[in-house]
Amino acid sequence: NEEWFREELYPHWRQSFQITRELYRANDGLQDIVLFETPGFGRVLTLDGVIQVTTGDEFVYHEMLAHVPIYAHGAVKSACVVGGGDGGMLREILKHASVEQVVLVEIDAAVVEFCRQHMPTVSAGAFDDPRTEIVIADGLKYMAETTRRFDLIVIDSTDPIGPGGVLFTEQFYKDCARCLTAEGIVVNQNGVPFLQGEEVTDTYLRRRPHYADVGFYMAAVPTYVGGLMALGWASASSRPRGETVETIAARFQAAPVTTRYYTPEIHKAAFALPQYVQALI
Numbered sequence: 001n002e003e004w005f006r007e008e009l010y011p012h013w014r015q016s017f018q019i020t021r022e023l024y025r026a027n028d029g030l031q032d033i034v035l036f037e038t039p040g041f042g043r044v045l046t047l048d049g050v051i052q053v054t055t056g057d058e059f060v061y062h063e064m065l066a067h068v069p070i071y072a073h074g075a076v077k078s079a080c081v082v083g084g085g086d087g088g089m090l091r092e093i094l095k096h097a098s099v100e101q102v103v104l105v106e107i108d109a110a111v112v113e114f115c116r117q118h119m120p121t122v123s124a125g126a127f128d129d130p131r132t133e134i135v136i137a138d139g140l141k142y143m144a145e146t147t148r149r150f151d152l153i154v155i156d157s158t159d160p161i162g163p164g165g166v167l168f169t170e171q172f173y174k175d176c177a178r179c180l181t182a183e184g185i186v187v188n189q190n191g192v193p194f195l196q197g198e199e200v201t202d203t204y205l206r207r208r209p210h211y212a213d214v215g216f217y218m219a220a221v222p223t224y225v226g227g228l229m230a231l232g233w234a235s236a237s238s239r240p241r242g243e244t245v246e247t248i249a250a251r252f253q254a255a256p257v258t259t260r261y262y263t264p265e266i267h268k269a270a271f272a273l274p275q276y277v278q279a280l281i
């Protein structure tokens with residue numbers, strides 16, 4: 001009598017996970033939060049029925065959204081994570097000794113509490129790091145109002161459905177641009193372009209007016225099915241994306257972090273876009 005979770009993100013394509021046991025289920029009025037254990041991917045967190053994190057493969061996503069911009073920038077001191085209530089993005093950013101402060105702006109306090117308790121290996125102590133500041137707020141409002149400036153903004157959101165939808169608007173991208181330092185970089189999860197191609201086109205068009213450089217890079221996250229996932233890139237200066245593999249490798253060697261996916265060669269290669277993705281831009 002097996003139990004299965006079926007993800008219904010796409011109308012025409014579903015993926016299923018065998019459930020060893022359901023651990024928790026909550027609804028705090030903002031979204032449905034469910035946590036279950038699987039034989040293959042460890043603990044899986046879903047929000048409104050869509051997989052956000054699995055302890056098995058989260059390293060790919062978190063490493064690629066943290067280390068690529070950090071090594072491309074070369075001297076990130078201040079960072080902001082919008083979303084990311086599981087703490088995995090914080091964990092990766094805080095691996096860098098150059099980082100002095102990270103503000104986590106998460107709309108849903110319950111996600112932070114839930115993940116802190118039931119997925120502690122994801123945050124791995126990052127919530128308690130003295131460099132971490134947690135702000136429970138709507139990211140759109142926070143970015144519109146803050147006077148802080150960041151070398152790095154990571155938009156670690158859900159898909160553009162539910163409370164995370166505003167994090168894909170032109171207004172939000174414009175506010176993020178205002179909050180960047182001179183060589184600052186914004187990255188975000190931009191969906192799986194084979195299945196969500198319009199998200200790439202929309203993001204490109206909404207950012208183009210507000211940044212010196214707008215682009216995408218890619219990573220293979222097993223549970224975000226449908227081929228490579230697109231990670232969005234926008235920066236206040238056109239310098240960071242073009243850094244050579246030699247420069248990236250030298251920075252990585254001078255200030256290494258432990259990774260399971262990221263390498264300087266993957267960093268460079270990730271910006272090579274398949275034709276079907278280029279066609280969306």
Ligand code: AG3
Nearest residue numbers: 052084157158189191192224
């Ligand atoms: N948020 C990214 C979820 C993307 C799922 N989308 C998809 N499969 N198209 C992850 C939050 C992890 N910190």
